[in-house]
Amino acid sequence: MSQPVTSTQAPESLSLGELTTLLQQIFERHGTSSAVAGVLADNCARAQRDGSYSHGVFRIPGYLSSLASNWVNGQAVPVVEDVASGFIRVDAAGGFAQPALAAARQLLVEKARSAGIAVLAIRNSHHFAALWPDVEPFAEEGLVALSVVNSMTCVVPHGAHKPLFGTNPIAFAAPCADGHPIVFDLATSAIAHGDVQIAARKGHMLPAGMGVDKHGEPTENPKEILDGGALLPFGGHKGSALSMMVELLAAALTGGNFSFEFDWSKHPGAQTPWTGQLLIVIDPTKSGGNSFAQRSAELVRQMHVVGLERMPGDRRFIERAKSQEAGIPMGAEELAKLRALAE
Amino acid sequence: MSQPVTSTQAPESLSLGELTTLLQQIFERHGTSSAVAGVLADNCARAQRDGSYSHGVFRIPGYLSSLASNWVNGQAVPVVEDVASGFIRVDAAGGFAQPALAAARQLLVEKARSAGIAVLAIRNSHHFAALWPDVEPFAEEGLVALSVVNSMTCVVPHGAHKPLFGTNPIAFAAPCADGHPIVFDLATSAIAHGDVQIAARKGHMLPAGMGVDKHGEPTENPKEILDGGALLPFGGHKGSALSMMVELLAAALTGGNFSFEFDWSKHPGAQTPWTGQLLIVIDPTKSGGNSFAQRSAELVRQMHVVGLERMPGDRRFIERAKSQEAGIPMGAEELAKLRALAE
Structure with missing residues (x-):
């Protein structure tokens, strides 16, 4: 904080463009193509901008060690297959999912419309x-979108004894007339792995129902979860059913791996799950009648009337x-590390 | 029971065909068209057959009182609109949702394929x-199907003080090579209204987190939930987000009512929610590669390997x-009542 101020912003504050450029340099320096x-x-800079710190620059070391291990192909060129009037397949070719989405995005919007x-x-x-x-x-x-992605074995199906599912998030976005879109992104695990690590470091106990120890017994001790234990699904059998659905949609339906199928043991440093992702996009103008965005704004208004103070996603928009x-x-230290990685 | 046996089945056992015929007579006798x-x-006979008693013949009085109150139109003829290569709208014309689905079903399958x-x-x-x-x-x-339907205000959004959402279920079905399809149907409320009523009648307390009293305070007393209180979503903010998504998909996207929008006060006896329903159907043969049904069977097999004894839906199949x-x-008494209603 004692660094000299050379512009209207302190050196510890970056614009979105500046951070994006820095991160682009880092990725290129560590073996990805310019496009990837x-x-x-x-993606990473926008997460950092929105205070999604667990998915911002915090992820850079994991990206780089996965690239260094030759587990993920940073040069991959996605192959888009136009299968039917409403169906697109993409083979991400062992690369990241986001460039695969980017390659198919325009066609997806055209098909949805x-x-x-x-x-x-x-x-x-x-x-x-x-x-x-x-x-x-x-x-x-103006489109409604739903996406699911499976990840890596760390969640015990409800009623089972050992982990099988990934944290398997579900994300949804819908237009809203009065302000930001309605957006949520929720893991189907009861807690994120990062939060368990933080609790373990701080010596805090977790609420009941978050995880099990290596014997499959419920525990509130984060260290026991990390020491060969596992997470539980959120909401008992219901969250577990949704996590199962994510495996079916993101893996069985795409041709990707289930969360338990890939073996990265020969790639020390690998951290990225090698699975699949499904997106469904709907054009609400096809539903006729009232404007969807006006209707979703009415729902939000009524949610505030019954006492809701914060919509899902509001913290990010703030x-x-x-x-x-x-x-x-x-x-300053974080920024210095990033700049060193870019050199 | 002591009734005389006049066939290979005791009189208290009906075949699916016999129960369906009896229920058809009841509906027709109380003002629905033959088609409806x-x-x-x-629908109702299959629920009864599968032990889904809360949605079997238990529902008949609610159906009949709603019809008698002129709240729902038992003669409605659904209007199917073919909007785009992947989008069908149906105006159920104030009737039940199931005949609307039946009217559009063949077209929906053709479009999905x-x-x-x-x-x-x-x-x-x-x-x-x-x-x-x-x-x-x-x-x-061989198709994958997802459906959501909103219902009537009885669930408090997470972080709010008063109810707004319905119990807003999500149902999913997928083919599976080795046996029954994978099917689940879950309310996004923490508990079904029927289970609260049963607990109140028996004088049992509920687990924590199921509902609130009329002041919005958490309660484990089912009577306080029924006396002006409300249910909570399952799984805290995550289940609440999913319930919100159901309102957006089943109402905003269809042109139907939100769970809080209809007023049946001028129709005493009305019990059926006047809302909307969305179904999404996917043809997994478009995904190429391995057979989807073989892949889902592999997921089920691995779920059993990690100790799962019963899949969602297994109880119904048994x-x-x-x-x-x-x-x-x-x-015998239940059957006598049904037969009297059919006369």
Whole structure:
């Protein structure tokens, strides 16, 4: 904080463009193509801007060690297959999922607007980011989007003894007339792995129902979860059913791996799950009658009438506005590390 | 029981065909068209056969009082609109949702097989049944189906003080090579209203987190929930987000009412929610590569390997097999009441 101020922003605050450029340099420096670097940098910088710190620059070491291990192909060129009037397949070719989505995105929007609904099935892909950045832009174009991605074995199906499912998030975005789109992104696990790690470091206990120890017994001790234990699904048998659905949609339906199928043991440092992702995009103008965005604004209004103070996603929009005003705050040490990685 | 046995089945056991015929007579006797009666009778009899008692003949009085109150139109003829290669709208014309689905079903399957995915948006409809019967038949034809329906205000959004959402179920069905389809049907409320009523009658307390009293305070007393209180979503903010998504998909996207929008105060006896329903059907053969049904069977196999004893839906399939073997068991008094209603 004692660094000299050379502009209207303190050196620890970056614009979105500055952070994106820095991250792009880092990705390129560590073996990705320029195209892949651009997509990943944009995704990661937007997460950081919105205060999604668990999926912001915090992820950079995991990206780089996965690239260094030759587990994920940073040069992959996705292959888009136009299968039917509402169905697109993409083979991500062992690369990241976001460039695969970017390669098919325009065709997906065209199909959704023409057919009323379209599905994008991505396989052979690595998804290491938040899921909301994949759906939110569709809502900004007036479309409704739903996405699921499976990940890596760490969640015990309800009624089972050992982990099988990934944290398997579900993300949804819909346009809203009065303000930001309605967006949520929720893991079907009871808690994120990162939060368990933080609790373990701080010596805090967890609420009941978050995880089990290595013997499959319920525990509130985060260290026992990390020491060969596992997470539980959120909401008992219901969250477990949804996590199962994510495996079916993101893997069985795309041709990708289930969360328990890939073996990265020969790639020390690998952290990115090699699975699949499904996106469904709907054009609400096809539903006729009242404007969808007006109707969703009415739902939001009524949610506030019954006492809701914060919509899902509101915290991100607040952080975004702050970052747009004052720049994206970065610790000096963190920024120095990133700059060193870019050299 | 001591009744005389006049056939190989005791009089308290009916075949699916016998129960369906009896229920069809009841619906027709109480003002529905023959077409509507056939659809509702089939739905209700199948629920009873599968041991889904809360959505079997238990629902008949609610159906009949709603019809008698002129709240729902038992003679309604659904209007199907073919909007795009993947999008169908149906105006249920103030009738039940199931005949609206039946009217559009063949077109929906054709569109899903042609476009790869198709959506059916039903509005101006009353859904008073279980949701799994709407999706399971698609899986039996090799398709993947997802449906959501909103209902009536009884669930407090997470972070709010008063109820707004309905119990808003989500149902999913997918083909599976080795045996029954994979099917689940879950309310996004923490507990079903029927289970609260049963607990109140028995004088049992509920687990924590199921509902609130009329002041919005958490309670484990089912009587306080019923006396002006409300239910909570399952799984805290995550289940609440999913319930919100159901409102957006089943109402905003279809042109139907939100769960809080209809007013049945001038129709004493009305029990059926006047809302909307969305179905999404996907043809997994478009995904190429391995057979989807083989892949889902592999997921089920691995779920059993990690210790799962019962899949979602297994209880229904077990009850179904029993009913097919020995007939659908019916109490003598219950059956006499049904027969009286059919006269």
